[in-house]
Amino acid sequence: MFFKSFTDYLLLEKNYSALTVKAYQNDLDVFSAFIISEYQESSINQVNYAQIRTWIVSLVDSGMSNRSINRKVSALNTYYKFLLKTETIETNPLIKHKALKTSKKIQIPFSETEVALVLDPSNFEDGFEGIRNKLIIELFYSTGIRRIELIELKMVSFNLHNKTLKVLGKRNKERIIPLLESVISTLHVYLKAREKLEHITDSDYLFLTQKGVKIYETLVYRIINDYFSKASTKVKKSPHILRHSFATHLLNQGADLNAVKELLGHSSLAATQVYTHNSIAELKKVHVNAHPRSKK
Structure with a gap:
């Protein structure tokens, strides 16, 4: 066919x-x-x-x-x-088609306070699932990876010697992301808990369910939604919002836009610029509070 x-x-x-x-x-x-x-x-x-x-x-x-x-x-x-x-047809029937109008969605990131509240150790239950969920949230927030990229992480994706993570992104494009010490620490705890699972079917994959099979999209979404529901009143609580928070918080702290682009795995700078509206608001606040003429 x-x-x-x-x-x-x-x-x-x-x-x-x-x-x-x-x-x-x-x-x-x-x-x-x-x-x-x-x-x-x-x-x-x-x-x-x-x-x-x-x-x-x-x-x-x-x-x-x-x-x-x-x-x-x-x-x-x-x-x-x-x-x-492939010269199978002579004209594209969609050549003059215009896309339907869509409203621009404003993605509201979690605040730094909300993320800190969620990552409080007391929020995570003892045992394998609690440790796994903590690592998932830490990885999302500290690396900005996509949900599917997290699901597809392998045991060999981590280089603990160099403290880096290899991610396979869109169009099979690889990127290397540095890891924070706190994430590496949680990873070690998780790996020990993972070793104690009775049955492991998908041994190549990093994140597993209690039954030893690779985690799936709806589970990852549910984890983020459940934990952030305890700390945030925002309507949307998803892995993508956590990725959005990662980018926004970096930009708020003065990170270079091109560096954030590389970390996110975007192919163009335009894709990264959608995250700048929040950082611009933060810059305005800093400008008003710090500029010597703002009080006059």
């Missing part, structure tokens, strides 16, 4: 992660099912924009957010660009 050539292209040439490729595949499968159902077309390779537009309208009517719809259409557009590249 032609989808297979496309997914190989995404994996091998575009260097997309397996998770992203799976999402693209799902989007193509959903669109393909729609085209078969509505138009009795056996292939999506020769559809026109009017047919795609009908699909988009159906997604809007289903209550799906414009942001999610744009992501699906983007996957479809990437597929048609691939067909053009």
Whole structure:
């Protein structure tokens, strides 16, 4: 099937992660099912924009957010660009498509006080899960890694001699992140607790459940949400907000934007600049409090 050539292209040439490729595949499968159902077309390779537009309208009517719809259409557009590249089609039916308007989401980071409250040792229960959860939160906050990057960490990802962590990010791009002494200390405690698990199935992976299998996305989200619910009244409490807090707090303390970009694994500076609105607010506060003419 032609989808297979496309997914190989995404994996091998575009260097997309397996998770992203799976999402693209799902989007193509959903669109393909729609085209078969509505138009009795056996292939999506020769559809026109009017047919795609009908699909988009159906997604809007289903209550799906414009942001999610744009992501699906983007996957479809990437597929048609691939067909053009391989000379399978002559024109891209999405060539003149304009993305649906989306509202700009303002991500509100946790405060330094909230993070400190969560990381109080008294918040973590004794035993394997408490130690593991503490390490997860410390790693998110001290390295800014993404949820999927944390889940995919291996036992060999850490270099304790150099005090660094090797992370495999988007498009299989590796980056090295320095580790704080406090994180290394918690890691040693966790590894000792991990050794005592009765059954370990996914031995290569760092973070496991009590049953010895690799942790999963909903569990990681639940851990962050549960612990931060004790210290924060913010509506959204997720691994991404903790990543956002990492970047914001570094910038508030005067970190170089390019350095934060490298730590986060962003491919462009523009992606990192979304985190600067909070640091600008902090700079304004410092400026007003410190400038000799601010009191006049």
